[in-house]
Amino acid sequence: MSCILTCLQFCLGGCNPLSSFSLDSCMPEPVCQSANHTFADFSRILSNATYFGGNASEYDWVINQGNIINTNSSGGELEMLLTQANMGTRLSSTRYVHYGQITTRLKTGRWGGIVTAFITMSDIKDEIDWEFPGDQTTQGQTNFFWQGVIPPTTAGTTIDNLTDTFANYHDYTINWQPDTLTWLIDGSPVRVLTRASVTDNSTGISRYPSTPSRIELSIWPAGINSSAAGTIEWAGGLIDWTNPDYVQNGHFSALVSSVSIQCNDPSPPSTGVTSYVYGKNASAFTPSIAFSNETTINAAFAGMAGTALRAVWAAGAAAALALLGTALV
Numbered sequence: 085m086s087c088i089l090t091c092l093q094f095c096l097g098g099c100n101p102l103s104s105f106s107l108d109s110c111m112p113e114p115v116c117q118s119a120n121h122t123f124a125d126f127s128r129i130l131s132n133a134t135y136f137g138g139n140a141s142e143y144d145w146v147i148n149q150g151n152i153i154n155t156n157s158s159g160g161e162l163e164m165l166l167t168q169a170n171m172g173t174r175l176s177s178t179r180y181v182h183y184g185q186i187t188t189r190l191k192t193g194r195w196g197g198i199v200t201a202f203i204t205m206s207d208i209k210d211e212i213d214w215e216f217p218g219d220q221t222t223q224g225q226t227n228f229f230w231q232g233v234i235p236p237t238t239a240g241t242t243i244d245n246l247t248d249t250f251a252n253y254h255d256y257t258i259n260w261q262p263d264t265l266t267w268l269i270d271g272s273p274v275r276v277l278t279r280a281s282v283t284d285n286s287t288g289i290s291r292y293p294s295t296p297s298r299i300e301l302s303i304w305p306a307g308i309n310s311s312a313a314g315t316i317e318w319a320g321g322l323i324d325w326t327n328p329d330y331v332q333n334g335h336f337s338a339l340v341s342s343v344s345i346q347c348n349d350p351s352p353p354s355t356g357v358t359s360y361v362y363g364k365n366a367s368a369f370t371p372s373i374a375f376s377n378e379t380t381i382n383a384a385f386a387g388m389a390g391t392a393l394r395a396v397w398a399a400g401a402a403a404a405l406a407l408l409g410t411a412l413v
């Protein structure tokens with residue numbers, strides 16, 4: 085693919101410590117916690133990220149944009165919706181990963197112009213991607229970005245000949261270790277990137293993702309009129325809003341069955357560590373990352389999230405669908 089494929093526009097990061105007034109002007113980032121997330125209910129998902137006050141013990145995920153429903157077909161699946169009204173859905177983990185192995189079991193969309201994505205994104209835009217343009221349901225695409233820099237030639241690769249990614253669950257893994265990054269499908273490595281291979285030995289700059297990152301799950305509309313021509317082509321053309329699946333269901337969607345996280349911090353956190361903080365550059369153009377005991381909770385938000393937001397889920401899938409139906413009219 086010739087396109088500079090990136091979801092930088094859709095998959096925004098959080099507070100950027102490097103472009104902020106001082107390195108500590110962003111809240112400390114909740115430290116990694118190994119977990120196996122499933123979605124039998126949505127009690128661990130905050131329905132609107134705007135109201136997240138930083139308590140990662142309260143929520144595992146926040147919704148940055150869009151709508152989800154629980155299809156509950158095999159004990160609970162997270163269905164991310166894309167409609168003309170919501171223009172896609174994106175969830176972020178509340179905790180950050182600073183190296184570790186993340187596996188997402190998902191079914192992609194199957195419609196031209198619509199991209200399903202499972203990525204990691206840091207607050208300074210280090211990014212590691214699994215992306216699935218909807219017109220290619222036998223492909224998975226890998227990519228990575230360092231500090232949001234779009235390279236002259238894409239660093240992306242395409243993995244072919246998967247069994248239909250819309251019809252079948254596959255396990256997509258990002259195994260991100262300090263010196264090696266491996267992408268896997270169903271447990272088999274399909275791409276390996278070493279830190280050394282992207283280190284400029286004359287300047288010492290390593291263009292390797294190295295800052296704490298949140299996990300992002302999304303379905304996003306790349307094939308819209310306002311996208312760059314190359315993006316539309318990469319995504320498989322403009323979205324067809326008269327597609328029978330869309331007309332019948334009232335939405336396009338992608339399904340997530342589980343996300344498992346195995347943290348691998350370069351040194352294990354001692355008791356009481358709650359967060360990551362950015363420090364001065366450890367090496368050329370790469371900030372140091374330290375553990376901290378500082379709270380991740382923004383005092384201004386204390387007591388804000390809660391019953392009112394949880395009530396959104398209590399309304400249930402049927403009601404949520406009805407609401408979406410209304411929104412579509």
Ligand SMILES: *[C@@H]1O[C@H](CO)[C@@H](O)[C@H](O)[C@H]1NC(C)=O
Nearest residue numbers: 117118119120121344345346
């Ligand atoms: C997640 O599941 C795997 C496989 O069953 C297990 O080895 C691991 O301990 C689990 N992790 C957590 C944090 O429960």
Ligand SMILES: *[C@@H]1O[C@H](CO)[C@@H](O)[C@H](O)[C@H]1NC(C)=O
Nearest residue numbers: 124125154156159160400401
């Ligand atoms: C999904 O199914 C589980 C177990 O059957 C149930 O406890 C849960 O309430 C259901 N979730 C939704 C959103 O219907």
Ligand SMILES: *[C@@H]1O[C@H](CO)[C@@H](O)[C@H](O)[C@H]1NC(C)=O
Nearest residue numbers: 139140141142143381386387
């Ligand atoms: C964070 O959330 C947990 C779980 O809901 C709760 O027990 C704890 O009191 C909260 N912490 C703060 C500071 O609000």
Ligand SMILES: *[C@@H]1O[C@H](CO)[C@@H](O)[C@H](O)[C@H]1NC(C)=O
Nearest residue numbers: 131132133134147148149150
């Ligand atoms: C979240 O809340 C903000 C502020 O009320 C609102 O502008 C935004 O549309 C909401 N987002 C979602 C996904 O509902």
Ligand SMILES: *[C@@H]1O[C@H](CO)[C@@H](O)[C@H](O)[C@H]1NC(C)=O
Nearest residue numbers: 222223242243244245246274
């Ligand atoms: C995928 O399948 C096609 C057709 O069978 C074959 O030509 C091609 O070599 C395969 N590609 C890979 C990467 O296995």
Ligand SMILES: *[C@@H]1O[C@H](CO)[C@@H](O)[C@H](O)[C@H]1NC(C)=O
Nearest residue numbers: 279280281282283284285286
């Ligand atoms: C930098 O040096 C290492 C170790 O000699 C080597 O493996 C790597 O390929 C070099 N990096 C580049 C971009 O050439």
Ligand SMILES: *[C@@H]1O[C@H](CO)[C@@H](O)[C@H](O)[C@H]1NC(C)=O
Nearest residue numbers: 197307308309322323324325
């Ligand atoms: C692109 O613009 C045309 C003309 O306004 C409109 O009919 C069509 O729905 C748009 N397509 C997308 C995918 O937004």
Ligand SMILES: *[C@@H]1O[C@H](CO)[C@@H](O)[C@H](O)[C@H]1NC(C)=O
Nearest residue numbers: 102231364365368369370371
């Ligand atoms: C530290 O690295 C950042 C990120 O690449 C860069 O913007 C900044 O100029 C560097 N600062 C110094 C003092 O080298």
Ligand SMILES: *[C@@H]1O[C@H](CO)[C@@H](O)[C@H](O)[C@H]1NC(C)=O
Nearest residue numbers: 354355356357374375376377
């Ligand atoms: C956190 O607090 C504990 C107990 O005071 C201390 O032993 C530890 O060194 C602190 N860790 C950090 C990263 O500040």
